[in-house]
Amino acid sequence: MASNKAPERRASIGAQRNPASEEAILTAAAEILAEGGFGAFSIEAVARRAKAGKPTIYRWWPSKAALLLDVYQRQKTFDAQPDTGDVERDLAIFLKSLLSFWAEGPQGNIFRSIIAEAQSDPAAEKALSDYAADRRIHTGEIIRRAQERGQVPAETDASLLAETIAGFAWGRLLTGNANSPPEELERAVHQMVAGIIRP
Amino acid sequence: MASNKAPERRASIGAQRNPASEEAILTAAAEILAEGGFGAFSIEAVARRAKAGKPTIYRWWPSKAALLLDVYQRQKTFDAQPDTGDVERDLAIFLKSLLSFWAEGPQGNIFRSIIAEAQSDPAAEKALSDYAADRRIHTGEIIRRAQERGQVPAETDASLLAETIAGFAWGRLLTGNANSPPEELERAVHQMVAGIIRP
CATH class of the missing domain: 1.10.10.60 (Homeodomain-like)
Known part of the structure; x- marks a missing residue:
């Protein structure tokens, strides 16, 4: 939490x-x-x-x-670190919870204001960048647990994947689309996790 | 273009x-x-x-x-739709070009201002959301070409993947990190495209 x-x-x-x-x-x-x-x-x-x-x-x-x-x-009270034993399901829960949390209460607007501030105030940019780095470590735990289970290869960069998911969520929030269909978010995470290249 | x-x-x-x-x-x-x-x-x-x-x-x-x-x-003059015959390489070129374009000229700051505006002005939010949708179609062409070649399965959602890459780029820009090491961006795209689940 x-x-x-x-x-x-x-x-x-x-x-x-x-x-x-x-x-x-x-x-x-x-x-x-x-x-x-x-x-x-x-x-x-x-x-x-x-x-x-x-x-x-x-x-x-x-x-x-x-x-x-x-x-x-x-005020952040959503399920930021689910642990179902399956990395794709955990990350989908994380993404859906985050976007619902933003869409349903005032926190989405607070976070939008913080991002807006960071575009013109260097101190705000530093605070946001540090915060995002901290969150990547936190979300990355989901992936590191999957690496310990052997579900995800050791060479996977957990921080980059956490950043990918966060970036997707930010994009939805910043364009007024935090209120997203859950199945679309599940599909997005599925692609991030399972890849798209034909084996 | x-x-x-x-x-x-x-x-x-x-x-x-x-x-x-x-x-x-x-x-x-x-x-x-x-x-x-x-x-x-x-x-x-x-x-x-x-x-x-x-x-x-x-x-x-x-x-x-x-x-x-x-x-x-x-002013957007970067290589937004490379066509090397390999989808991972095309998407990596796209991401690296976009972030360099933002980092090296005034356009990164212009785009940051647009995003900031969109956080408090509904008309700006609408303009940004429409623009992002238009860009997803454009970037998605890279993936659709790979689908025609048989490199990417037909069921892959090109728009969601384009959105994933754009979200990653926005996150870097908005935290003051547009100036990113190319090999890190390549690794990020590799993970998005090749997936992380152990086969």
Whole structure:
């Protein structure tokens, strides 16, 4: 689950956080997003609502996107690492869960805002790129487990496959097509996993 | 080549265009982007420079993103449909050419701006989604040719594979990683095409 990894990522930022203030800031940020969407979201508005100083927020989250990513991750409650014993089925569950999660709640729009931010703000780009790398490791576990079972060859690059699936999901989200037919997603994963070249 | 397809797409918009004005508008838009980037780009600025009316521009391009997409497509000069006789090699050339094209000139940033626009403007989202669908047909031709040769089974969904490759490329671009090692891209395409399941 994404939230289990958060403390690890935070440690790398360096600045020590006060858990109560951190909680107040993340809650304020989530409430502002839920009430007013991305348009209403600013570090200033979060600081006011959380009764925190802007410098404190910036010390812990170097960009608006970094704060958004933490809010987003806390709300991430879908099945990101299924383990059915079959790699194709696991990856299909992952892709379908991710897109449903984006399509059905506010999180899809939050993540779209983060990606949009990253196109003009280098700090946001760095936060997004680090986040995506972290997610590839996480999704790659599905493939590494299949390698341990002998279902997938050892030379398969788990990170590249995880990136392929994530890229497909991002493409759907960013074109307004997160709400995808499950059987189409299963077919997409089948092709990624089983290949298309005639044996 | 992308520009060959443009008249077809334009016909579907419905409003008849005056070729000289259209040329002036597209040239003005490209110059503004080259000089000031996306921050300097607005329909107003394009109208002023092209000596055209804003209503004319909006009649031909329903959103800023639609105009940006036409500018972007006119500058697209990479090898989008290689034909070496081998589907894996063709798709690898396509992916490497696309990412180099994005990394080496201003077009990567233009396309990033279009995607960012599409995250908050429904007209931009529609323009991007239509554009992506059109590109899938175009890239899918590589796979359909391989199906005619018998290299790829008839039941392979060419559009889904084209979408998979495009999604991978978008992910690299949007995280600031368009400048990718060619051998990594080749490995990614190899996995997409040859599959990962142990036979």
